[in-house]
Structures are given as structure tokens and as C-alpha cells.
Amino acid sequence: MIAGPVYAFVFAMWLLILVGGGLIVTIVGPLSFVGSYGLDPTLNSGIKVGIALLLVVAWIFILSKVKNWVFQKQLKS
Secondary structure, three states, X not given: OOHHHHHHHHXXXXXXXXXXXXXXXXXXXXXXXXXXXXXXHHHHHHHHHHHHHHHHHHHHHHHHHHHHHHHHHHHHO
16 A cells, blocks of 8 residues: 555655754744854855755755655565
């Protein structure tokens, strides 16, 4: 039956989306390097964008591994 692993993959995908969004909003959003290091606000935003892009790449990598695991498991059965 293919429905179980596919639902597990979709659940993992949504869980990663929610966790990633929460990390961005609660941790990365309030970060400010302008006051403590005297950086330009544009550079401050660029650092935040870099952190967000790293999280997106990590999430894509994790989802790729979960997808491979789910569908390899399905092929073996």
C-alpha cells in the first residue's frame, strides 16, 4: 500500500515547513547586527537572507533524504 509512506513524507514536509518558519520568525527575524557591530542595515538584512537561504538548503536536503528513504522502503516491499 503506497498511501502510508506518502502521507509520512507529506507530514514530514509540513513539519519542516512549520519548524523552519518558526525558526525564521522567532530567531532570525529579531537578530540585529546594526547596533552591536555598527553594520549597515542593508548588510544586516543580507546576513539574515543568508541564514534563511542556508535553512532552505538544509530543509531541501532533509526532505530529499526523507523522500529517498520513504520510496526506497516502498520499492523493497
